Amino acid sequence: MGRKVTVLGAGAWGTAFGQVLADAGNTVTMWAMEPEIVEGIRDHHHNGVRLPSVEKLPDAMTATGDRAEAVKDAEIVVVAIAAQFARVALTEFKGLIPENAIVVSLMKGIERKTNKRMDEVVRETLDLPADRFAAISGPNLSKEIADRHPAATVVACEDIENAKKVAETCTTSYFKAFVTTDVIGLEMCGSLKNVTALAVGMARGAGYGENTAAMIETRGLAELTALGAAAGADPKTFAGLAGVGDLIATCGSPLSRNYTFGSNLGKGMSVEEATKVSNGVAEGVPTTDAVVALGDQLGVPTPLAYQMSRVLNEGISCSEMLSGLFGREVTAE
Ligand SMILES: NC(=O)C1=CN([C@@H]2O[C@H](COP(=O)(O)OP(=O)(O)OC[C@H]3O[C@@H](n4cnc5c(N)ncnc54)[C@H](OP(=O)(O)O)[C@@H]3O)[C@@H](O)[C@H]2O)C=CC1
Ligand SMILES: O=C(CO)COP(=O)(O)O
Structure with missing residues (x-):
């Protein structure tokens, strides 16, 4: 039997995931500001602003701008808001979310001022116990999923039964959800791969080929695995869908806003210009500095994030970024 699910944030992914939930047999209420x-x-089962490619969203999806009405009786509340605005947006929902509801984050970012992951931000803001928080992350480019191309994801919750409940709620013939208890690993994979995608996009935009892309992806994966492990993640998570899988999808597709943002930088645009033409939030941009700060905090070198922060803050070129990535001394891989 379907559940009553609410999605906070009707951006590209929030809307596409709402469609997955409706296809899985649930009743879905979207909450949006606009x-x-x-x-x-x-009124028209269409999100012409954020997901115009879908002509008609399922009948089981509706929307409201009223916060209390949106979450009333919800069994699962999904959060799909741009990461830097999650805290401010969720504060308004504190006290409104039903006591037993599971809150699920789709967000892939680190909060800039605090260097906190989204599990920390959501739980802190809503005063939510660990067993009622889940994160979803994987190779999930929203347009492909909105077109119902086969895809898979991972649901993480410290309470594996709740992870299974969420996975069951979003399973369709074209969307498969695996489960894990490694919330930290999932969060670190999703947010850190965006920094790598910016760098790969930049290299592609600058005209470099497969060797350069493979080098950045592989070193990016090593960096995010080391940082994740130091933060308490299970290194195995990084070899799965949420890690390598998402890295392959995001670093290989112009559908990724992070890849495209990087590509535009590589073609010579400034950060301001690339922001202006971005088709949605490129989470890697604000997350990059947070990754460098987290690395400093945990004593883990983050050369790729550091060079990308120089790109974003100082405007260094792609070749400067790449040559700064490795020192001249010989090291083990
Ligand atoms: N797109 C994708 O393929 C995927 C995205 N994700 C992650 O999901 C998250 C959302 O992405 P996506 O939907 O694509 O992003 P979009 O850029 O399409 O939408 C951003 C969403 O955040 C909302 N928002 C921004 N500021 C505020 C605020 N102050 N208060 C409330 N809501 C706000 C926007 O609301 P409004 O429209 O009203 O401005 C919109 O719903 C990101 O963390 C992203 O990394 C994860 C997997 C896939
Ligand atoms: O996370 C994503 C795919 O899994 C989407 O990537 P972008 O946020 O770069 O579009």
Whole structure:
């Protein structure tokens, strides 16, 4: 039997995931700030602002701009808001979310001022126990999933039964969800791969080929695995869908906003210009500095994030970024 699920944030991924949930047999209420998006989904089953490629969203999806109405009786509340705004947006929902509801984050970012992961931000803001928080992450480019191309993801929750409940709730014939208890690993994979995708996109935009892309992806994976392990993640998570899988999808597709943002930098745009033409949030941009700070905090070198932070803050070129990546001394891989 389907559940009552609410999605906070009707961006590209929030809306596509809402469609997955409706396809899985649930009743889905989207909450959005913008009246135009609310009206579009509620009255026309269409999100022309954030997911115009889907002509008609399922009948089981509706929308509201009223916070209390949105989460009333929800068994699962999914959060799909740009990571840097999660805290401010969720504060308004504190006290409104039903006591037994599981809160699920789709977000892939680290909060800039605090260097906190989204599990920390969501739980802190909503005063939520660990067993009622789940994260979803994997190779999930929203447009492909909105087109119902076969895909898989990972649901993480410290309480494996709740992870299974969430996985069951979002399983369809084209969308498969695996489960894990490694919340930290999942969070670190999702947010850190965006920094790598910015760098790969930049190299591609600058005209470099497969060797350069493979080098950045592999070193990026080593960096995010080391940082994740130091933060308490299970290194195995990084070899799975949420790690390598998402890295392959995000670093290889112009559908990724992070890849595209990087590619535009590589073609010579400034950060301001690339931001202006970005088709949605590129989480890797604010996350990069947070990754460098986390690395300093945990005593883990983050050369790729450091060079990308120089790209974003000082405007160094792609070749400077790449030559700064490795020192001249010989080291073990
Ligand atoms: N797109 C994808 O393929 C995937 C995205 N993700 C992650 O999901 C998250 C959301 O991404 P996506 O939906 O694609 O992003 P979009 O850029 O399409 O949408 C961002 C969302 O955040 C909302 N938002 C921004 N600021 C605020 C605020 N102050 N208060 C409330 N809501 C706010 C926007 O609301 P509004 O529209 O009203 O401005 C919108 O719903 C990101 O962390 C992303 O990394 C994860 C997997 C896949
Ligand atoms: O996380 C994603 C795919 O899994 C989406 O990547 P972007 O946020 O770069 O579009």
